[in-house]
Each structure stands twice: as structure tokens, then as C-alpha cells.
Amino acid sequence: MYGYANHFRRLAFAGAALTGSVGFYTPLAAQESEPPGPTELGLVEISGDRYGTGIAQPLVRNRISTASQSLPTAVSTITEEEIRTLNVDRDISNIYRRVPGVVANNIDQGDTGNGFRMRGFATNGTHGADVAVSVDGVPQNIPSSQGGAGHGPVFLEWLTPQMIKHVDVIKGPVSALYGDQNRAGAVNIETLDGSDVASSIGVDVASFDGQRTNVVLGGEHEGLASLLVTDLYRTNGYRKAAENQRDNYFWKLSKVIGDAKYSARFSHYESDFRNDGYLSLPALKAGTVGRRDTDNLYGFGNANRNTYVFNRSPAEGEAGLYYTAYYEDFRRVRGISNGTNTHNYGKDDRDIYGGRLAYNFVYEDTASLMVGTDVRRDKGDAFRQQYRNFQPTQNFYYDFDMDLITYGVFAQGQYKPIDSLKLLAGIRHDRFDYDIDNLKFRDASTGYNSSVTTPRFGVAWTPIDQLELFTNVAQGFRSPAAEYISSGSSSALPLRDTGGQINGSVRPSKVKSYDVGFTLRPTDSLSSTTEFYYIQNDSETVQTSPGVYEQVGDTTRKGLETSVNYQATSTVSTYISYGRIIDAVITNPAPGIGARLVVPEHTYKAGVQYRDGFMGGQVTLNADAYHLGGIPYYVGTGRKTMPAYTRYDLRASYDYSDYQFSVYGTFQPHRYGSEVAYGTNSGLVIVPQPSTTLGASVRYFF
Template structure:
């Protein structure tokens, strides 16, 4: 069955308006091979988003749209309590809730601008690492369609993270509805080191960083090498939670002719057990031990990933060709307990290959244009099977063999009619060419072909020397999941009769943004952005198990941030995010309209830096508050409730002396039974209890 569906020099400002990088989709000044800095034909401001007083200069690239962007540098990552969960790298980003659900390596929750409710694990945000998309389509071992699995990353590997609010760039494709997160890895220009870390609940980490530059002949360009190895073992606050994780990373970079090339190789392996969720009312009444296991039956999981990524960028200037080529084998399994004897076990076994080619043209200091194409092929099996007493049964929830081909064309450019105004625009056209073999319901096997077009347009105006305004209108999209196209039916064996093919279209959003960035004083920056997003043709599950493209959902809100350095040794930041509306415009019968996203989010922080007789002391304190998250309970689930407010306080002290570094950290979560990982059920709110205190230490030797 076929379905055809069709310059002025810029000024440094915190959390300013920047655009997207070219070829590898990241903006870093660390490795030119992956992160070109395009000509300064821009009006938009640069960024200072860390607390160290060091400006992180990221010039606006000559192809991107203006947007509210937060940048996290490698230096800032060293001041954040990452610990067992790489999602903590987003802790200071305004308006973002990011966390692992503490059920093993099961993906990284990422919620922004009213998208990605609890459990979607980063879907609706396009995540890239060195130009390689990380969202997994039609995942059965994660949580739904498009989760991002970032556990293979460690802080030592990361050079820079950009969090781009809104679907404002044509450089990003599938899942770019709430925005995009391009992550760039480090090059070889970092010191070699060896480190160990210990934290509460038997957390143990050992890491090795080897960096160097090598030349085969004196006249030949050197090869930069960076090797990172990380071993992590930990138990959970819960009795039956544990994670064993190994990561290996190697990146080589060099110049060949008129290009700079990098090759990255990775391997990741993980084994975990999970204690599941507990009912909040049972915890509050003392009926259950908060460290106990759901149904008394631990969940389990495992994962393996082997990857390569080859990148190319011009060696001189920004005009020329950019390219990315990648491939990986992806294996992941997750067993979720559904009773005292039964698990639902989801598994993905995929081979993924893809690439991207783009050419950047600049026209003096007034205009620039990038034209490119990309393709990704995802082949393998995705299934969920019922296990009883640890043994697989013949019953499946779904079982599909997938051959998913996506490809697209994009163009994006900018034009400066006058020095104080920049106009930007972009256009994407993406196609989905799927071959779905339904092993459970063979009659629902199908081919699927669809396309989607997403335009973008925006402008930025430097109204005053210390004030920039921006506005844009953009569309983003999310592809349909395989099980939204080919029905799964009731639980049963492979080869069962029946099955339905659903006529669904890719889900699109239209987003409107306005905002400003200002520097009223030399050491004070203020930024704010308001947004309105209409999600068109939302794909929704019907009571009969079918999927249809139905009504719209609406999201409205705003975010504000201030950063101030009152003294040379002290830096402060504060941000507030408020979601005014996030709801289905026409909810299904017997369901609630409001989406499970936080209404209020506050983030505060301070940093103190001081030289102490040859040593450097850095102390960071951060506070987070999230409240107003709705959920529904009852049968039908129409009883509106709100999750308990969640607060968290982080402390971190780092002492650098000669070649040694000592770190101490502590995390306080004072609200008992209040967690970031929770979801509503017919019986009430299910939560993953966390300890009141978490603490640890680390030591590192540089050589």
C-alpha cells in the first residue's frame, strides 16, 4: 500500500540570539573540522552563558535563523554535578527539564517549551552529536518514537552543547518541534588525565583521557588524537537498581588539502536493573518502603552501540563543502515489570547509516546561502514481547522488521539590507520511504511514502547599541512511528490474522517567537523570549487501538534569564520559565486536555572563584524548582491532579593545584517522595523515589 502525502561587529551577550552552525550542525570553536565559524556578517549577539567570566565567543553563522539559544561549554560542564546521569548537563538551561528516570540506561528525558511529556525520553527535540542524529525512530526498548539515548557520552568527550529553542533552523530535520540540541565533541587539544570518582550507593568511576598531536613528516599537518575511556559502576537508592556502563571514544583530526577532517569511533556497553515506580499514596501512607521494588520484580536492561562519524569542513574560510558520514550498530533491551511474575520486554536491533553534504556560499559581508542534502537509513527489528517468570512467551505486543529511509533537501540563508537588520529564511523538504514487515500481523505489512515541507523566516534588529530584538515564524515536524502506520492489535502470537494500515501524515508544528537580549550594564545581561506553538495533525491513539491524525495541541509560554557579575570572583544567574498553556484543543472522550509539563520552573545559581596560594578554588551552588505539573487519574482518567513541587539544591567545590584536581559534591532533594520521574495512572501518581542526600568526591591527575 502506498500513501502519498504529500557587520557590524557583534556584541557579547548572555543567552543571546544565535543561529545554527553548518555542516555538522554544531557551533564550537574547538575543532574546525566539525564546527566552522562563518563570516561575521551578523547583527545577532554572541554568548556568555557560563559563570566563569570567560566569554564563549560563538559568532552567528551566516546561514542560521535568530533564536533563543543556550550554550554549555566544556569548562562549565566541570562545574555541574553530572554524576550518574548525563542529562544533568542541561541543569542550568532555562526552561529545560532533563533527567534519566533512574530505571537503568533507558534514555534521557528532555522537556522544553511544553513538548515531550514524561516518558517520551527526548522525543520532539532533534538531538545531534557531531552532525549525527541521535533520536531513535520507532523504538521499542525506550519510550515510544524518537527517544534520544545519550548514555554513551561522558563529560570528557563533550566540547560544547547548544540548546536551540523552537524549530527555527532548516539544518535540522525529524523531531525538530520543540527545538534542537547539537552537541560537539572535543578535539585533541585538551590535557591528558586520569581520574577516579566515588559517590553514595557504591558509585565508582574510572576515566582516562589521552591527548596528543602527531606528525609522520615534519612538513605534514599534524594529526590531533583524543582517546577517552570511562568505566562506571553504581547501585541505586532503590534496593534493586544498578548500572554497569563502559564507554570508549577515539577521535582523530587533521588537515588534508583544503579541508579539515575528523574521524570519531565509539563503543558503549551497559547492563542495568531497575526498581520501577511506586504509588505516591502508598508511600505517603507508609504502606510501602520507598526503597522497595515495584511488584517485587526488578526490571532489567542492556545496550550496545558501536559508531563511527567522519566529518569534513573547509580549512580556510567558510565557503566550500561540508560533509558528514556515519554508521552504527544499535542493540538495546529493556524489561518492565507489569506484575509480580510478568515483564514486557522491548528490544531494538538496528543498523544505521547516513550522511550529509552541504555547500556554503558567502556574498561579501551582506549575504550568505547554504544548500544541502541528507539521508539516513535505519534497518532492523523492533519488538515488545511478554515474559513470564523470566522466560519469553509466544505472546507479543508488537513485532516489526523495519527498513526506514528518510532523506531531505534544505536551503537556508541570510541577507543584511542595512547594518542593523538581518533577514533570514530557510526551507526543508523531507521524505519518508518505509518498508514495514509486521511479523505479528502480516496483513498489516506495508510500504509507506510521505513528504513534508517546513519553511522558516525571521529577522533580528539592533535597535540600540545594547539592545537586540528578534522574531521568527517556523515550522517543524515529526515523522510517524512504524506502529502508528502498521497496527499491532491485541497481545498475541506472531503470524496472527487481521491487521490494519492507518493513513497518518507526519505531524507538523508552527511556532512563533519574539524576544530580546540586552546589556544594561557591563556585567549584567538580560534575555527573554515568548512563544506560541500550534501542533498540527497530532497523531493520537484511539480507544480501539488505532492511530489517527486528529486535532491540534497548543503551547504558549515565556522564559527569562539574568546573569550578573557583581564582583570579579562572583557570578550569579537566575531564570524563570512559565508555560501558560499546554493542552489538546479537542481531547478524546474520557481524557484530559492538559499535557503533563511543568507550569513553573525556576533556576538559580552562584559561583565563587578564588586563587589560594598557587591553587584555584571554584565553588558552585545551584537551586531548581519545578511545579504545576498536571496529571490525570481515575477510570476514565479525567480527575485532574498536580504532582508535588520538586526542588533540588546542588553544591560543588573544585580545587586545582599544580597537576592535581579534587572535587567534592552534594545534592539535596528535600521534598520527600517528590521526583522529576513520575507519571499519572488510573490509581494515582506513580513516582521513582530518590534519596534526600547524594554526595561524592573525585580526584584527577593531569599529565
């Protein structure tokens, strides 16, 4: 059975912050008899420190390794220990709150996707597109979604913090292991094994009728590890019609057999929600509408997702065979109010299955080569229909029956000609084989075949132990959406046998990214990473006339990110980061829109953590600050600036014996500040945020 005392010593060495209803905790009763004392700890890890601690680990970019941290770019790793110190609450996107330069949030319209913006990509409406997200090797981006979430959205509401082992945020399309949507970068999430956790039950209550009950059953018997997580969440929300009921179930079995580790997992997610729409900022300021009111009809939706995954990896080291196989049925609907009595009702009803096969050849600490192939098939219906008075009409905005198959082959090699220098080179070739049946415009039904090749090259150099330099040039791509290939009027119209437009010349959109940066670790308690990037895209897909999409768009993105981690004392650690978008420009924008992308110019993040023994237990205090500024929006072609958005997160936890108690709060002082806002012809519309959200939790370990 799992060794609690040994696990606690491991966490203390790693500087783990043990807090919150969102985490696992080794009971103090299972420790040795000495009272808990000060331990070194850390809030976040930025690029290179795999273990998320305040203690500086050896620089790792020049290692021969498949780990994300070995890539010649900025990588942020979020560990399970760090997630415990965050106010995740109802939105799993909050796990990214401390990652430099990243803006991530649910759009506060129910379970409608996880927004993720990085490096000037992925505005609010794309829900994480342009970032390739995978969980245990399974791609999470949904191509050609019609549930009101665009092309390539990511839905991570099925995850709870108790399932996550670590999250790697990779800046830039540097790794050849990730395919479609890898333009801004990639996110790799790995789930926990049963041997990693202690069994527990937790209850959490929060403002606006937030209620969460969570049961974790983890353990190991004769080498078979099992993790079962049940999570039930309910809330009435801040706005009048904001309600959400979410159920998550997760079961994972893991076992080492011979020289391989095998795992099989099943997850079931379902939700049912209502949501208020957006409100006009001018009307809010004029007092003609209240912050908790509903504009027109309320929105609604539900989702159901079952996923089956089987993995194999080497039990020891990184050399050897890897494979992943998966299947999921994905059902999701969302009704978006778009009039006094109408909804834009979107539905995805998809069966998704695929896998990856790869082999990693390793020659000591000098060279490695991973070669592999992956395939994904996405088959099903995706449509948007007009609803009137909550009933379907005969009019459709889009209606596709799709069979989308993507094949990929990849290779990525690393070589160290000398001990301080590592070269990385990779290449991917991806092919798309689509069968698109356009039920709205039958004449636009078509097959589609295309392919794309994207190379990568990078260098990591460690001239001295305290300094690491890195640079890379890499290409990433995004597949074309079904509505780009088979298009027509987006107005609500009946299904017909004629009409529509086939744009067979549309190709995957490629970007080329240039990065240069460095990491400094002058002492064991201080580390800093700075990176500059320049991204070009001369093949952005734009609508050049009604129903016609072509690759004629040019975009340029320039920016920098810098971060500092400092272990001030054995009980206090701090971090601070700044992200700046210098340029995010469309060279040839479509008529009637602005020339600049809707991304924040400035992103500031900072925090401090205190952790020490107290009255026979352990107290952990966290304070985080988050600020967005300089976000443009457009009324026609006129450029304006959204209100600034600032958020403060406070959390206090006390661990005593087999119990863990936490209180937390989120404070947002700007009355009209919001992470979710859109420019319209009549002005800015926003989702109002509560100024204060409070919560408390208790967890019992057994």
C-alpha cells in the same frame, strides 16, 4: 605538542571554571610563575554569548554565520568549561540543568534514555522526542523504538563529559539544518579534538556505591590530533535492585589537510543494568511500601552501541564544503515489570547509516546561503514481547521488521540589508520511504511513502549596541511511528498471519511556532534574554479507535522564558532564570484522558559561582538551585498536581599543581518530590529520590 600555558591563559580570559572529576584542566605547574589571581568567570551562557563567560560578548544574532547563536531565537550554549562545574555524576542529562525552561533527566530506570522536555513538548515517557538531537552531525533520535521508550527517543549514555566541546540548545524549529523530531527545537553537540585537552586520569566515588574511573589521552603530533577517552562506571543505586555497569570508549582523530579539516571517530558503549519500577504515592504516604522497595519484579536491560563517523568541514571560516558519513549498530533491550510475574520486554536491533552533504556560499558579511541534502537508513527489528518469570512467552505486544529511509533537502539563507538588520529564511523538504513488516499482524504489513515541507523565516535587529530584538515563524515536524502506520491490538498476543490495521493516511505531524524576544546587555557584566512563544499543531496523531490512528488532534502551547547573567565581581558570578508554560492544551483529547499535557507550569533555576586563587592553587565553589512546580497529572479526566520538586547542587574544587580535588553534593528536600512520575487510574506513581547524594574525586594531569 599542546601548549598548556597558552591554554590556561585562554581559559582564564574566557572565565573558565576549572572543577570536578568531569573536566579537563591545565596544570598550575604549567603556568607562568605568578600566583593565580582573580579571574572573571561565568556559570552559564544564555543566547548569544558563545563562549560561556560572565564577560558580555558582542551581540551575535545579526551576524552572517552558521553558528547556532546567530539564529533569531533563544539559544543556550553549554561549554566544556561550564560542564566542569556541574554535578553530572551518573546522568549525562545533568549537563542541561542550568538551561532556562528545560527539564532533562534520566528516568532512573537504568540506561533507558535521556528525557528532555522543552516548551510543553516531550512528556516523561518520550525520552527526548520532539527535540532533534545530533552529535557531530549524526542524528541521535531513534524512530519507532520498541524498547519501552516511544518514537524518537534519545540515548546519550554513550557520552561522557570529557568528550564534549559544547552543546547548543536551540529553542524552536527555527533552523532548516535539522529535520525529523524538530518540533520543540534542536540540540547540537560537538565533541572535542585531541588538541583541546590535556591528558589525565581521574577517580570518582559517590553515594550508593557510585564508582567511576576515567582516562583521557589527548595530544597532537605533526598536525594529527588524537583524543582517547575510557570511562568505566559502576553503581548499586539508591533503590534495592538498582544496579548499573557502563563502559564507554571514544577515539577521535583530527587533521587539517589543505583548506579542510577532517575528523574520524569511533565510540563503543555497553551497559548492563537492573532497576526498580515505580511506587504508588498513596502507598508511600500510607507507609505500606518503603521508598527503597521494589514493586513487583525488578526491571532489567542491557545495551551495546558502536558508532563510526567521518566529518569534513572548512579549515578556516565557514564558506565551503561540509559532509558527514556515519554508521552504527544499535542493540538495546529493556524488561519493564508490568505484573507480579511478567515483564514487557522490548528490543531494538538496528543498523543505522547515512550522511549529509552541504555547501555554504558566503558573500563577505552581507549574505550567505547553505544548501544541502541528507539521508538516513534505519534497518532492523523492533519488538515488545511478554516475559513470564524472566522467560520469553509466545505473546507479543508489537513486532516489526523495518526498513526506514528518510531523504531531506534543505536551504537556509541570511541577508543583511543594513548593518543592524538580518533576515533569515530557510526551507526543508523531507521524504519518507518505509517498508514495515508487521510480524504480529501479517495483514498490516505495508509500505509507506509520504513527504513534508517546512519553511522558516526570522528577523534579528540591533538598533543599539546594548539591545537585540528577534522574532521568527517556523514549522517543524515529526515522522509517524511504525505502530501508527501498521497497527493492531496492543495486548500481548501470539504472532499470526491475519489481523491488524493499515493507516496509510497518517502523515508527519507539523507544528507552527511563533517567537518574539529580546536580549539586553546594559553593561559588560550584565545580560538578560526574554522570549515569548506560541505554538500551534493541528495535525497531532491520536488513536481514534482501537488500532486506528488519525491526524485529528489539535494542541496549543504558549509560554515565556527569561534569564539574567550577572558578573557581580571579578570572582563572583550569578544567574537566574524562569520558565512558564501558560498553556499546554489538547483541544480534542482522546476519551478518558485529561485536556492538558503533563508538563511543569513553573521552572526556576538560579546559581552562584566563586573562583579565586588560594594557597598557591585555585578554588572554585558552585551552588545551584532548581525547582519545578505546577506539574499536572490525571486520574481518568480528573486533574491533580504532582508534589513540587526541588534540587540543590553544591560543588567545591581545588586545583593545585598537577592535581584537581573535588567534593560535591546533591540535596532534594521534598520527601515525595520526583522528576519522574506518571498519573494512573489508581493514582500517581513515582520514582523516589534520595534526599542526599555525596561524592568526591581526584584527577591527575600529565
